[in-house]
Amino acid sequence: MNITEPGTEPAVRAEGLVKAFGEHRAVDGIDLDVRAGEIFGVLGPNGAGKTTTLRMLATLLPIDAGRAEIFGVDVAADPHVIRQLVGVTGQYASVDENLTARENLWLFSRLQGIPSARAKRIADRLLGQFGLEEAADKTLAHFSGGMRRRLDLAASLITRPPLIFLDEPTTGLDPRTRGQMWDTIRGLVADGCTVLLTTQYLDEADQLADRIAVIDRGRKVAEGTPDELKTAVGDSTLQLLLAEPGEVPAAVEVVRRVLGSDPVLSPEQGRLNVALDQADRAADVLIALRTAGVSISSVSVAKPSLDEVFLALTGHETDDRTDVEENR
């Protein structure tokens, strides 16, 4: 199977993107570099500026400052060309509630200049691929959230665009539908598409993305492969609650001695999160704490949550623009 030649134009190149809504800078100078043929994940909590970034790249919002290119085409200068290159699947299914699934696909095909008979064939094909044949002639009022998402993605693929934006493609979906969506996304890339997706879920970015940018408060706080990010955060986290909050400095000292890295202090008094590259290092830390006479009121070992990724990535330095590479 052929895959788009690597090393040609990057799929997305954005420099210093800014979007301000009044005083609030929703996107505050974001750089992105998405290579052709990869799945690039933009990871961040609600309100981080993920959707706004995507909407600017998709010509749905004007870019206030900075510039963006898609396959070498300037987004602000040639929006009509960009719209032919990018398929957008929004966070809220952007399909017509008043039409049936088949009519929706026919409508979007016709709008893009596909003759009626071919538009019908495309609709049939996509309905089949997305498991929507049975519901094809029902209006969307009868559709579940997962079906709408699938139809929405199908509608983005009509012209087989080389770049696909997926805004939180699995938020609100049940685990099985989520798994199907992941398979679909992998399938797109196997066909030579490039996928730029946003997500709030670390495991989703981990499962799908070749590279991840972590975004917080309109800025990129980290970028790298999932492995690089995980190294920064640790494979798992030892969560400690000290009996005496006053002993935190002593505990930090012990952790530094045993693991050679600093624990992340949680805003909660006396609580520490220790990133572990191997879960069994937890025992070493606990024994060292006992030896040092630091008493502990509770202990747990957990996979790092998105919160911890953020604490780890933003907690080290006050500068928001920390790169994983620089951290090591």
Add this chain to the structure above:
Amino acid sequence: MSSTTIAPARQTVRAAERVAAARRHVSMGETLAQTMTMAWRAVKKMRRNPEQFFDVVLQPILFTAMFAYVFGGAIAGDVESYLPLMIPGILAQTVLTTCMVTGTQLREDMEKGVFDRFKSLPIARIAPLAGPMVADLLRYATAATLTFSMGLLMGYRPGGGVTGVLAAILLAILTGWSLAWIFTWVGTIAKSAQAVQGISMMILFPLTFLSNAFVPVGTLPGWLAAFVRVNPVSHLVTAARDLANGALVSTEVAWTLLACLVVVAVFAPLSVRSYKRHI
């Protein structure tokens, strides 16, 4: 369901070829085709929500009867002699009210997710606005036909015959379509559908009532008569009267068409501009 695999057909997508093949602008022909596709969507929507036709069906029937019996005696002596004066007036009024709905519905529509997709597609920006307006021609036609039918039932015998009446209906539809651009523009600038309704009412009421639609201009005070004479609705009403009652194509027809042209030339670009800006 669990065996569903959602994988597109294997066929490689090549970005460089796509960039090379991409068109930089939408042609006139494409714009027209896209507008007609959007009109198809609007007609589908009408057929699935027939209550949208309540206003265009009920208003001509109700208003014709109401105005004729209430004002007929006072203004023209009796109902029958008021009809030739009034029916073209009601025609203008119902068509204008129908325009107003265009703006409200557009606003409601724009809040829906599907407009995000319309914006992300490589289509002419005017198509999502003009499409529903083409479909609305059906509504104007319904409203206009029912107004005349109701008049005929009540004893109106238009002197212009079938040709005159059809010409009057055609002119009313055209005017309605043109004036609808004002309300479409309001639809793209207002914050909510309710706001559209409010603003539209304020435009609509002076336009219809400060015209010669229901009363002879001679009965009005001078300052009011001056406004009534320049009001485009007055031109439409007079032109429609001349056509329906005497099959007479007067200069009023030309004035009406000119007014329509000006309205479209001003408000169509304004609408597209504010639609583009709309988030």
